[in-house]
Structures are given as C-alpha cells and as structure tokens.
Amino acid sequence: MEPRSVQFSRTKLTELMIPSFANFGGKVHGGLILSLMDKVAYAVGSKHAGTYCVTVTVDGVEFLQPVEVGELLTLDAAVHYVGNSSLVVGIKVTSENIKTNEVKHTNNSYFTMVAKGEDGKPTKVPELILEDMTEMRRFVDAIKRIKVKKEANAKMQKEQDEFIMVDDMELLNNQRCKVEFKVDDDFNDLFSDT
Numbered sequence: 001m002e003p004r005s006v007q008f009s010r011t012k013l014t015e016l017m018i019p020s021f022a023n024f025g026g027k028v029h030g031g032l033i034l035s036l037m038d039k040v041a042y043a044v045g046s047k048h049a050g051t052y053c054v055t056v057t058v059d060g061v062e063f064l065q066p067v068e069v070g071e072l073l074t075l076d077a078a079v080h081y082v083g084n085s086s087l088v089v090g091i092k093v094t095s096e097n098i099k100t101n102e103v104k105h106t107n108n109s110y111f112t113m114v115a116k117g118e119d120g121k122p123t124k125v126p127e128l129i130l131e132d133m134t135e136m137r138r139f140v141d142a143i144k145r146i147k148v149k150k151e152a153n154a155k156m157q158k159e160q161d162e163f164i165m166v167d168d169m170e171l172l173n174n175q176r177c178k179v180e181f182k183v184d185d186d187f188n189d190l191f192s193d194t
C-alpha cells in the first residue's frame with residue numbers, strides 16, 4: 001500500500017448559504033454546517049483510504065460566530081493523522097460576506113474516521129507523507145489530542161464509577177437546578193447514622 005500525501009485528498013467545499021438553511025432566528029442552522037463537515041470529512045477520509053469510511057468521533061465543534069444567510073461557507077479539509085484503520089480529518093470552516101468580502105473563521109474541527117473493507121471490518125489505511133512543518137505539527141497535535149482525550153475519558157469514567165452521593169450532591173450547590181424528586185426509604189437509609 002503506497003503512502004499518500006496530504007494534498008492527494010485535501011478537499012475544499014464551498015456552499016452558498018440559501019434562505020432554506022436558516023433557523024428561526026434567521027441564522028444558518030448548526031446542523032446544516034455539521035452535515036457539510038461530515039460530508040467533506042467523508043470525501044477526504046475515503047479518498048485517502050481508497051475505501052469507504054465511517055465517522056467515529058467529532059472533536060472541537062464550537063460555533064463561535066453565527067453564519068448568515070447569503071454568505072459563502074468554505075470547508076477546507078485535510079488528513080492530519082493516520083493510525084492503522086483510523087484517520088483524523090481536520091476541517092477549517094470560514095464564511096465570507098459576498099458584498100464586503102469579509103471572511104469569518106467559524107471553527108476548526110477534527111473528525112475521526114475509520115476505513116472499512118469489503119467485509120465491513122476496519123481496514124488499514126495508507127501512511128501519510130508529511131511534506132512540510134505544518135503537516136508535521138498537525139500530525140503531532142493529533143497524537144497529543146488522542147492521548148489527552150483518552151486520559152480525560154478514563155478520568156471521567158472513574159469519576160462516574162465513583163459517584164459518591166453526599167459529596168457529589170455538593171456539586172449542585174449554587175447551580176441553577178432544583179431537586180424535586182421524592183426519595184425512597186433505601187435512599188434515606190444512605191443518610192441515616194444507624
């Protein structure tokens with residue numbers, strides 16, 4: 001399997017934001033943008049892999065600025081990292097006002113895709129050729145993100161497994177919620193000293 005360059009599969013998708021894409025507030029639906037991101041991630045992932053891919057996780061989706069109807073949305077997507085059967089596609093989303101040519105950087109997201117073989121099982125993807133410092137930095141950043149996420153997930157799982165009723169209930173202090181459910185006797189026993 002020949003290694004492939006980042007440029008081999010890099011894809012830019014530009015779409016005009018038409019009125020039917022608007023939400024009730026008149027801005028473009030976040031879900032529409034997510035769908036375009038998934039589409040471009042699929043295009044990049046499957047071109048690099050040479051087979052079809054599925055989306056496994058999405059990281060970094062934050063819509064910091066609204067996208068307006070009438071703007072030109074561009075998704076610039078490229079492979080940042082490859083594992084064995086998985087690859088990370090980085091997507092930079094920008095939105096351009098056609099009249100003023102002002103360009104807003106909407107967000108950066110990372111889609112983890114897994115290549116599937118004819119048997120529907122994960123299949124190996126070609127290695128990635130890193131041709132400049134940016135590509136090398138992105139690959140390294142992806143390794144770090146994967147490591148940090150694994151550690152955070154393990155920590156969160158531990159926190160959930162160790163739910164301590166009395167201590168953890170304190171986290172609700174000063175939160176904007178009201179505990180209104182009725183507790184049963186078993187639950188009351190947890191708090192009794194006898």
Ligand SMILES: CC(C)(COP(=O)(O)OP(=O)(O)OC[C@H]1O[C@@H](n2cnc3c(N)ncnc32)[C@H](O)[C@@H]1OP(=O)(O)O)[C@@H](O)C(=O)NCCC(=O)NCCS
Binds near residue numbers: 056087
């Ligand atoms: C993702 C999926 C292929 C993993 O299958 P699996 O049998 O657990 O396969 P493996 O354990 O061999 O993992 C395959 C790869 O997925 C990666 N992976 C699995 N779960 C992951 C997760 N939560 N986050 C990131 N990567 C993950 C593994 O690290 C591995 O990568 P590598 O081959 O580069 O080392 C399987 O869960 C799946 O098909 N999910 C449904 C995906 C889908 O249909 N998406 C569309 C949305 S509906």
